[in-house]
Amino acid sequence: MNCPRHTDLVATLEHSRSGLRDSHRRSLMRVLFAVTGSALLPFAFLQMINGFWWVGASELAASTTLFYGMVRLRTTPHLQQWIYLYLVTLFSFFLVIMLLPEASVAAFVWVLMMPVLSYLLLGKHEGMILSVPFMLLGGVIYFIHLGNVGSASRMIDLLNLVLCGALMQWFIHLYEVKREEAEQRLVDMAQTDALTGLANRSSFQSTLGRTIAECERSGTGFALVVMDIDHFKLVNDTLGHDAGDHVLKHIAVSLNERLRGTDFVGRLGGEEFGLILRDVKPADAFELMDELRQRIASRTMSYGEADVRVTASFGIAQWPDHGREMETLFSIADRCLYSGKRSGRNRVAGADMANHAPARQGDLLAGSSR
Numbered sequence: 496m497n498c499p500r501h502t503d504l505v506a507t508l509e510h511s512r513s514g515l516r517d518s519h520r521r522s523l524m525r526v527l528f529a530v531t532g533s534a535l536l537p538f539a540f541l542q543m544i545n546g547f548w549w550v551g552a553s554e555l556a557a558s559t560t561l562f563y564g565m566v567r568l569r570t571t572p573h574l575q576q577w578i579y580l581y582l583v584t585l586f587s588f589f590l591v592i593m594l595l596p597e598a599s600v601a602a603f604v605w606v607l608m609m610p611v612l613s614y615l616l617l618g619k620h621e622g623m624i625l626s627v628p629f630m631l632l633g634g635v636i637y638f639i640h641l642g643n644v645g646s647a648s649r650m651i652d653l654l655n656l657v658l659c660g661a662l663m664q665w666f667i668h669l670y671e672v673k674r675e676e677a678e679q680r681l682v683d684m685a686q687t688d689a690l691t692g693l694a695n696r697s698s699f700q701s702t703l704g705r706t707i708a709e710c711e712r713s714g715t716g717f718a719l720v721v722m723d724i725d726h727f728k729l730v731n732d733t734l735g736h737d738a739g740d741h742v743l744k745h746i747a748v749s750l751n752e753r754l755r756g757t758d759f760v761g762r763l764g765g766e767e768f769g770l771i772l773r774d775v776k777p778a779d780a781f782e783l784m785d786e787l788r789q790r791i792a793s794r795t796m797s798y799g800e801a802d803v804r805v806t807a808s809f810g811i812a813q814w815p816d817h818g819r820e821m822e823t824l825f826s827i828a829d830r831c832l833y834s835g836k837r838s839g840r841n842r843v844a845g846a847d848m849a850n851h852a853p854a855r856q857g858d859l860l861a862g863s864s865r
């Protein structure tokens with residue numbers, strides 16, 4: 496069996512805390528550092544002209560730090576810490592600017608940037624946890640700044656910012672929730688076989704890779720089984736493609752019914768399925784698969800007027816006895832499967848075991864059409 500390189504979508508999703516992948520967050524952070532660092536320079540200059548030396552000097556120091564950070568961000572493994580450091584400092588800076596007695600009302604527009612940056616860089620949960628307290632603080636400072644809110648014009652000013660800030664926070668949160676749901680749906684679709692609802696080949700290979708890594712650490716073993724429905728083409732040719740689909744769905748249900756919660760099953764393609772049996776000895780894996788083989792062979796599936804019966808062949812490879820690598824295990828399980836097919840089908844075959852012959856053969860498509 497050919498094992499192409501694949502992307503582990505679940506791992507990718509876990510790594511992307513926000514809608515942006517880490518590489519994009521890194522690039523965005525570098526742009527933000529460059530923009531903020533450059534923007535601070537004229538502000539520092541103007542603050543000094545205005546006589547606010549300490550503000551001007553702090554802005555100059557911050558600008559230098561940001562340019563240094565821009566270089567560090569290219570390679571740092573601590574991206575998340577840099578993001579937090581940047582956002583907390585920036586938001587605190589906004590609050591300090593607003594607290595200045597001479598602060599212009601226009602300075603308060605920066606409160607609206609808080610949810611945008613937080614959600615973009617930190618995602619839904621952390622973005623909300625960071626932005627809400629800072630926005631509330633900004634609102635309180637604005638309230639104090641306005642002084643007497645008894646007059647209608649002050650009240651309008653207050654309501655403008657409060658309403659706009661609350662709506663901004665709500666809309667961004669809503670957008671992020673919907674975006675996450677859509678992303679999850681796409682990931683599910685990319686990992687699932689649409690016909691049977693089982694894991695697809697790529698997802699199965701990801702799980703097999705993770706199982707190997709976990710078993711390397713824990714020292715427990717597992718069995719990889721490749722199962723193929725016998726003479727499946729005959730079902731399609733005799734009863735039609737829809738009947739074939741019906742059989743595939745039925746087999747998927749049978750496999751799921753019998754396996755334990757720790758086992759894993761996927762459709763590798765066509766009429767071929769893969770099973771990972773965790774923490775199982777070779778003899779037990781063989782016995783379990785033979786029970787499954789008998790269960791499939793004895794089951795009659797109704798499709799319209801027809802009763803369909805199929806058999807399946809199984810090839811088993813044991814980790815680590817038959818190999819530690821995914822490719823080796825697949826090729827051994829495949830070899831066993833095809834030796835079982837050659838010996839007459841409806842068999843379970845393992846690398847160290849003799850093929851297990853069925854009690855009764857030739858059950859294919861019994862009474863396929865009445």
Ligand SMILES: Nc1nc2c(ncn2[C@@H]2O[C@H](COP(=O)(O)OP(=O)(O)OP(=O)(O)O)[C@@H](O)[C@H]2O)c(=O)[nH]1
Nearest residue numbers: 723724725726727728729731736737739740765766
């Ligand atoms: N209905 C249906 N048929 C499929 C699907 N995917 C693959 N097939 C069919 O599965 C059949 C596989 O045929 P073969 O590879 O010759 O295998 P087989 O007839 O099972 O023979 P052996 O494996 O040698 O026992 C082909 O007719 C494919 O068209 C599917 O999603 N639905």
